[in-house]
Amino acid sequence: MADVTIRKPQPVPMLDFSRQFAVLRQEIFDSIEAVCTSQHFILGPQVTSFEHAAATACAAPHAIGCASGTDAIWLALAAANVGPGDAVITTPFSFFATVSAILRCGATPLLADIDPATFNLSAPAVAKLLDSPVGRNVKAILPVHLYGQCADWDAFTALKQNHKLLLIEDAAQAFGATWNGVPAGALGDAAAFSFYPTKNLSAMGDAGLVTTTSAAIDDHARVLRAHGMRRRYYHEEIGWNSRLDSIQAAVLEVKLRYLPKWNQQRRDHAARYDQLFHKANLTADSTASTDKGIVLPITDPRAGHVFHQYVIRTPRRDELRQYLTDRKIGSEIYYPVPLHLQTSLSYLSYKQGDFPISEAAADEVLALPMYPELREDEQQTVVDTIASFYQ
Template sequence: MSEKVLPSFDLTRNWERVREETLTAIRKVLESQHFILGPEVEAFEKDLASYLGTLHATGCASGTDALLLALMALDVGPGDEVITTPFSFFATVSCITRVGATPVFADVEPGTYNIDPEAVLARITPKTKAVIPVHLFGQMARLEEFTPRLREQGIGLVEDCAQAIGATRIIDGKVRRAGTVGEIGCFSFFPTKNLGCFGDGGMVTASSDELEARVRSLRVHGSGKQYFHDEIGLNSRLDELQAAILRVRLPHLETWNEERRLVAERYRILFAEHDLDEWIMPPIEEKGNRHIFHQYVIRCRSRDQLKDHLAQRGVTARVYYPLSLHLQPCFSFLGYSKGDMPVSETLTEEVLALPIFPELRPEEQERVVEAMAEFYHGK
């Protein structure tokens, strides 16, 4: 193999685009010697709330903590059920168990990989306290198909937007951004996210003053006034350095998301040119959605063999996710078995994430698809 390995995501190329802006912002924080919950965090919270079109945004330590804070703010606890997807990152479900509640899985759709609205509605019981849909890989779920029922019954809607910052959906004739439909939205700024920082970071958006105040208290040990604690919270704060970095990056987000969409369109064209429709299914962008392609995940035949072939050709592809959450050993106490979530289980055997990032070059995509064609056509 003579060609350089093509990674699934190359942070170094993105760094070069914002190097000087970022170094200036970091130096400013270092000169201030203010590192925790300072002016950069406050400014970024306002910037992001304005971008999203939401009332409130509260920084925290990670996307995982954002989910945990959301459930705590909604008073989810023992005896409560929370409906969510089995096809997602582990934290979506682990946070439910962390507050003592019971995860209830609703299967996903085969084209979008998002939670099936009909499955959500079918699993609502008197114990249902909240629903956590995940806007997976950068595309919003069809929230409008179950949100009215949730509001009728006083069930909280927590949007997991860890992979979907900037994604939009037309709901009731209006363009809504991920994280602004439910009572609470949860975001991650892990470095490989569309808007990533240089470590861990997260954000919670809230639709009311009361929820926002609760989240702000919970992120600092449940304290409203220093050293006086109304409840037991977390130590989960977005630090000044990460906020400063994110403030530099946020104005570029729309450009980077559009570049990702261009990469996705090039893949679609290349698949057609190489007659791959028989072997693969590209991701579906639903009507009314603006997919921001955090990941470009196809369904394909002979997935594991294809992945190995790509690796031999110097192309990095990844599997998100290899085991459905209802079958994870740590959740065996919930009583689910193989076959309970057939769509999710099928996806775990077929999905493959191809390289995607804003700076991915056309010739690199051609290399990826040519290697795929070589595998399927035997050329």
């Protein structure tokens, strides 16, 4: 490892909303004023306009705005008629909403381990599960495009065809990502996006979106997001209140115009991090072991990564994170506890050791500052500070 000494590194925030807002301030205020003037606050013309723009960006024929990314996963599943008696296979290495949305549909989540290089759901692990006795009730697979990189869609498409299943994308972190040139949101039967403020495409509050290639799923999702109503006060089924408000849609449409540029800046930052880590002689030889250093993010050559997060695997992760925190260098752990070990999901009867790759990742991953406005000198500070920890 490099011999680097840092005495007073500059603070580097994990994320700085103010830098983006400073550039877009007037456009955002103008878009909000237009909503206020129109007095159409819920599912108004701005929502329709954003839905059309988002559908175009995702190369999907249909897009349905909703209240959050969590609701979007539920809507995508429920609109595809996933419900009681069905099982859905997904990953244990994701945010809690991935599994909670399955449960909210009344379906049963089945977990399969992840790929050690990309952290995405492992298609071979899913195939093994499908061939087991519990695979008989599986109706859908819900891969997560984790950290902004699409899951292995070639392999999942083959599983869909062989087993006649639905493929639903949890694309919460992946707006603008691609697989073999096809955008996330147009890969599966339906997809769910989050616009939580930390996302690449971010609202000023909670907001979400479902995209789909199916006119039937589109129609069903629109009914479900409005309490099961197609006609006002006539409830065809029990839905939910999950409508996208017009102010969030207006802000999102402003930001959507800049997203390709921002995503390219993230890719550029990721490449620079890679260069800095190699130059500092901090990287491991292996792509999956931290025995001899830091493992950098792996990008599948078929994937167009948008680096929602830049996540390394690192030895002595918790000590390193505290060292960075003490020097006001931002970092985060996505995710410290795999879903199968969450207390609230203990009744699913999974145990420690069931998904060893996910468990190892939870002990080693560390997300570093990553956003379009991140400066080169800040990246240098991050890497120099990490180097000083390992010297």
